[in-house]
Each structure stands twice: as C-alpha cells, then as structure tokens.
Amino acid sequence: MKTNFEHERNNDPGSTSNDDNFTDRVRSNQHKLTSELRHQYDFIVCGSGSSGSVVARRLAENPDVSVLLLEAGGTDDVPSVVTANQWFMNLGSDRDWSFQGQPNPHVNDRSIPFSMGKVLGGGSSINVMVWARGHQHDWDLFAAEVNDPAWGYESVLNLYRRLEDWYGAPDPMYRGTGGPVFVQPAPDPNPIAPATIAGARSVGIPTFENPNGRMMEAVKGAAISDVRVRNGKRESIFRSYVFPYLDRPNLTVLTHALVTRLTFQGKRATGVEISYRGTLYRIGAAVEVVLSLGAIHTPKVLMQSGIGDEAELQRLGIPVVQHLPGVGQNFQDHVAFDCVWEYKTALQPRNNLSEAIFFSTSQSGLDSPDLFVCQAEVPKSSAENAVWFGLPDAGWTLFGAIAHPKSRGRLRLTGANPSDPIVIDANTLSDPDDLKTAIACIELCREVGNSAPLRPFVKREVMPGNLKGAELERFIRDAATSFWHETCTAKMGQDAMSVVDSDLRVYGIDNLRIADGSILPRVTTGNTMAPCVIVGERAAEILHLEHQLQTTVKTDSSVQ
Known part of the structure; x- marks a missing residue:
C-alpha cells in the first residue's frame, strides 16, 4: 500500500530524486515520527x-x-x-x-461556492x-x-x-x-493561446516575454502563462x-x-x-x-x-x-465571469488548460491593472448561465476578473464548537463600483474574443453576446463566481x-x-x-x- 509520501521526488538541482531508496526512507521515517508523536x-x-x-x-x-x-x-x-x-x-x-x-442579493440570491484545498x-x-x-x-x-x-x-x-x-x-x-x-512558460501551447495574446495586442494591450517581471510593473500586458507544470505533472x-x-x-x-x-x-x-x-x-x-x-x-x-x-x-x-x-x-476574492465561444474546429487543451493571461484597465488614468483575464481551453460557466445559454461540446472561455474589488465580506462563527460551520458573507458585487468594473471586464473579454486573431477558432459566441442594460447586469450577477483567491x-x-x-x-x-x-x-x-x-x-x-x-x-x- 502506498503511503501519503510515495510519489516521485522533484528533479531539482542537488536533490536525490534518482535515489531509489528515498521514497522508502520517507515512508519509514514519517511512519516512525507519526507513530511516536511527541x-x-x-x-x-x-x-x-x-x-x-x-x-x-x-x-x-x-x-x-x-x-x-x-x-x-x-x-x-x-x-x-x-x-x-x-x-x-x-x-x-x-x-x-x-x-x-451565503445567498447574496447582489448575485441574484445565488450561493457562490468557494473551493479551498484540503x-x-x-x-x-x-x-x-x-x-x-x-x-x-x-x-x-x-x-x-x-x-x-x-x-x-x-x-x-x-x-x-x-x-x-x-x-x-x-x-x-x-x-x-x-x-x-520550478516555473516555466506553458510549453508548446495550444494555438489558441498565442492567438489570444495577439487578440489582446490588437485591442491595445502590449505583449510581454512573460507575465511576471516587467509585465508586473506595467499598466497593461499580455503573455503566455507561467505555470507550475513539468512533463504534464503538477509541481505543488x-x-x-x-x-x-x-x-x-x-x-x-x-x-x-x-x-x-x-x-x-x-x-x-x-x-x-x-x-x-x-x-x-x-x-x-x-x-x-x-x-x-x-x-x-x-x-x-x-x-x-x-x-x-x-x-x-x-x-x-x-x-x-x-x-x-x-x-x-475584510474578506476578498477575485470575482470572475465566464465569456464563452464555440470552436469552429475543436482543439485539445494542453498543459493546465489555461495558457494565456492578460491584464488591463477598466478606465483611462489608472496606474495599474484593475482587470485580468485567464483563458480556459474548455467551455465553462456558472450553473445558472449554463442553463440560460447552454454550453457547447467544444469551446473555450475567457475567464475575466475584477483585480481589486471594492466589495468586502466577512466570516462569522455559528457556534462555540469547532465542528459548527462558518458563515461566509462574501458580499460579492455589493459595491456598485464593482458592477461598473464588471461591465468593463465583459466588454474587454468580448473585444478580445471577437478580434481578428481569434476568428479562425470561432464558430459562434455563446455568451454573453451583445447584451445591454438590465440584461447585461442579469448576466453578470448570474455569472459572478470565485476565482478561488480567498484572502x-x-x-x-x-x-x-x-x-x-x-x-x-x-x-x-x-x-x-x-x-x-x-x-x-x-x-x-x-x-x-x-x-x-x-x-x-x-x-x-x-x-x-x-x-x-x-x-x-x-x-x-x-x-x-
């Protein structure tokens, strides 16, 4: 039977990853240490x-x-x-x-799920x-x-x-x-990833050699994502x-x-x-x-x-x-929205299924980005919008987020016992400025997603389409979800x-x-x-x- 620690060790410089005895030593050592807790x-x-x-x-x-x-x-x-x-x-x-x-009136009384690693x-x-x-x-x-x-x-x-x-x-x-x-740019990316970077460039977002370094000193930028993936395996x-x-x-x-x-x-x-x-x-x-x-x-x-x-x-x-x-x-999270296109010809996702990222601003005069967008090489959306619009069998998504939401949530205990659940009042989109920024985010995703460099990959835009006013607001409140960045x-x-x-x-x-x-x-x-x-x-x-x-x-x- 494998233990919690029976897994190939990272091949970082100076390690003993080629030592066939390492995993055995780990298993034996941790078994001894945990069975003799101090x-x-x-x-x-x-x-x-x-x-x-x-x-x-x-x-x-x-x-x-x-x-x-x-x-x-x-x-x-x-x-x-x-x-x-x-x-x-x-x-x-x-x-x-x-x-x-908690159910939140600002997201049409929906309860947003918040995943965290256990x-x-x-x-x-x-x-x-x-x-x-x-x-x-x-x-x-x-x-x-x-x-x-x-x-x-x-x-x-x-x-x-x-x-x-x-x-x-x-x-x-x-x-x-x-x-x-270990970090590297997504290797051999799906062709849609560089096309997305080109699409961002076509709407005035400059391209960088990678999304860290110089790009994180700029107001806007686009690049192939840096990923913690090696030979198809996660590097946690x-x-x-x-x-x-x-x-x-x-x-x-x-x-x-x-x-x-x-x-x-x-x-x-x-x-x-x-x-x-x-x-x-x-x-x-x-x-x-x-x-x-x-x-x-x-x-x-x-x-x-x-x-x-x-x-x-x-x-x-x-x-x-x-x-x-x-x-x-002071609970914060990046509130995010899915904009989805159907593939003209389906392409298999690669690496981590998300190989392009770009940052931009919702209005002129800002000195740092207040929007960012990760591309997903699969179609995805909230359950509500999936029912409303439908999801294609093959498609891709621009997962846009408000980088610095003004809405603030809070956590509350429900009882004195540690087994009593915690209440998460995220208050997503409770600040009206966040709705304005969300509209700008959707507009940016649609502008990039419908740009000339991405047209070879598009059969049709699935969501949201050219919605305005109350219809666009309803889409945003139904789309709003967590980027899993609870902080x-x-x-x-x-x-x-x-x-x-x-x-x-x-x-x-x-x-x-x-x-x-x-x-x-x-x-x-x-x-x-x-x-x-x-x-x-x-x-x-x-x-x-x-x-x-x-x-x-x-x-x-x-x-x-």
Whole structure:
C-alpha cells in the first residue's frame, strides 16, 4: 500500500530524486515520527498549503529545530492532483473544503461556492498552477500599510529571484534559477493561446516575454502563462519545499489532523488542540505556533480560540483571550465571469488548460491593472448561465476578473464548537463600483474574443453576446463566481482592524504568527499562489532572525 509520501521526488538541482531508496526512507521515517508523536515540538505549523509548506521547510533546514506540520486533508498522491490537466476533478472532491457562500442579493440570491484545498499542498495541489507574482503596486501598498520596506516590491523581487527555478528565456534582472520553485512558460501551447495574446495586442494591450517581471510593473500586458507544470505533472508547493526533507528526523507531517483550537497561558500561545483519528489531542509548541490554514480556517480557529470581536465571542459563549475586531473581516476574492465561444474546429487543451493571461484597465488614468483575464481551453460557466445559454461540446472561455474589488465580506462563527460551520458573507458585487468594473471586464473579454486573431477558432459566441442594460447586469450577477483567491481576513496593518503586524505577529498575543493569504491587506493582482509563497518566505526569514536559527542546508537528503 502506498503511503501519503510515495510519489516521485522533484528533479531539482542537488536533490536525490534518482535515489531509489528515498521514497522508502520517507515512508519509514514519517511512519516512525507519526507513530511516536511527541507532546511538544519547537514549532507547530498549521496547514501545508502555499505558505505553510514554505515555513515548515525553512524551519526544518535547521537540524536542531523540531517542526510539526499539521494538515487536515490527506494524500496528494492521486491522479487528479499529480496530472496537471485533471485539476478540475479535485473541485468538490474530498480534497476540497467545498465552502459555500451565503445567498447574496447582489448575485441574484445565488450561493457562490468557494473551493479551498484540503490535501497535502493545500491550494497548490488543486489549483490551476498559474504562477503570478502580483503587481509592483500591490507590494508597495503593503509596505506602506505596515511602514516596512521588507514588504515592498524591490525586497519581494529579490525573494522571487531567490526562490525560482526559471525555465524560460534567461532574464537575470527579474527571474531566478536554482531555487525550489520550478516555473516555466506553458510549453508548446495550444494555438489558441498565442492567438489570444495577439487578440489582446490588437485591442491595445502590449505583449510581454512573460507575465511576471516587467509585465508586473506595467499598466497593461499580455503573455503566455507561467505555470507550475513539468512533463504534464503538477509541481505543488508541498512537493517543492517539504517533500525533499521528509526523510529527516526533525520534520513530522501529520495528515488528517484538524486544528480545532489554540491553547494559551494568559496571552501566550502554548500549542494547539487537534482532532486526529476521532480523538482530541493537545500538542505544545516550545517556541511558536504558525497558522497557515488559509483565509477561511485561520480566522475560524482564531475565533474558536477566543481571538476576535469581543461582543461576537461573548454572544457565543467563547472566553475572550484577545479583542481583535478585524478577525474574519475584510474578506476578498477575485470575482470572475465566464465569456464563452464555440470552436469552429475543436482543439485539445494542453498543459493546465489555461495558457494565456492578460491584464488591463477598466478606465483611462489608472496606474495599474484593475482587470485580468485567464483563458480556459474548455467551455465553462456558472450553473445558472449554463442553463440560460447552454454550453457547447467544444469551446473555450475567457475567464475575466475584477483585480481589486471594492466589495468586502466577512466570516462569522455559528457556534462555540469547532465542528459548527462558518458563515461566509462574501458580499460579492455589493459595491456598485464593482458592477461598473464588471461591465468593463465583459466588454474587454468580448473585444478580445471577437478580434481578428481569434476568428479562425470561432464558430459562434455563446455568451454573453451583445447584451445591454438590465440584461447585461442579469448576466453578470448570474455569472459572478470565485476565482478561488480567498484572502485578507486577518490583515496585516496598523489600524484597529488589523490582526497582525509587519512581522506577522498576532496583536496582543505572544508566540503566535499567521502566514497565509489571510494577512494580505488587499488581494493581489492575479493568481495568489506565488504571493502566498512570499508570505511563507517572509515568515521564515522573520522567525530565523528573531530566534537566531542557524540554517544547515545539506546537499543530499541523508540523515546525518
């Protein structure tokens, strides 16, 4: 029987991927470590997603530091995770938390589904594998919010160069090689992808050599997508960062372990309570606890543990540890809309089924993009619009999004018990400016989709067609869906609604940090996996400095 860790190791430089004994060592080592769980570890990292995996790996680089990485989900060694073009099969599966938003009058009383990863690797194991760094203005805004240049664009650009293993045209000014994160432009893309870039160029959007680097300093741009796919296989953040260290004695990865609460002595976090194999366990953290559970479960665990709005906690009978009214507030996501065309002659999708991306603006005078569009090489839409318009057997989609929605949602507990579900009031399209931006997004998608470079691929436009006024608004409210970029619910900042400071410490609490997309003050421009890796790298840097951890990076994976 395969274990959670029986899977080919990444072929990154310096690894022992050709060592036939590596997987056996991992299986044996992790079996031993998890069957002999300790009462206390130096660090407990909660969540193995795009931030938590980075934190756990960087801490475990010090052989004298014990690290426990907790994951509520199970193995990532399944075809729908490993095989890049099967990613959509994870949606709604047991590898997806399958959250559901509240019915919302601004989207015609629909309940929008919010997928998040419940598996080793978190979102990086079920997402579309697009690597998008975020815009220069995003990072400079974050630095200004916390008055810390370490979060600014120049600092973050250095991090990106350090962590990347770029397999595209050499670009040392912007791209890095030799790091843990394999990235490449979608190889041998479907012909419709470069045609989409040409279509964007025909409407005034400049073409770039790749969608990161220079393009993330521009107001508009189009490029073949950067993807975390190698030889048709997914490269998750867990596989890139954690897996190569799983034969070491100081890193324990425990799956099917649901974090229910934090434990405290006064205002000091002392560890976690977990539900594991039907039993509640308490495990201590001698140094720190790091929450990397994502923008829905991180605030949920904080509130269940007594950190949140005092009045809300008291109403539910939860003892208050720290009044932080911003916990669960400021919920953001890229609201997205499908525009669909039927193929004239069907083409098979390639790579991750999404190989072209472009960024633009909804109005003149903006200094950074407020719209972005990913092409899907299959037809897709909300259930409501699929019924209304029908979907062709063979087609393609421009999946357009509002990059910086003004609408803000909130999360609420329904009870004091950790098993009580959380309520997601996403408030999608509640700000009237978002509807105006959505109209501009649809107009841009139609302008590109119906442009001359794409006509050879079009039999007909399926949706929305030339709708105006109330009909267009109805289409938008029925189309609105999640881009699966849930963020910002425990934001970094200095105001009364901030939850963490620039060093990711939870205000008023010792030995507790948050490292995931919930700390972003604003959702970044484009897909959020890469920014979450940066959050993990920043958290690790901060922890190393604060606790004076020395890193010993070994050139092989043997236990020494």
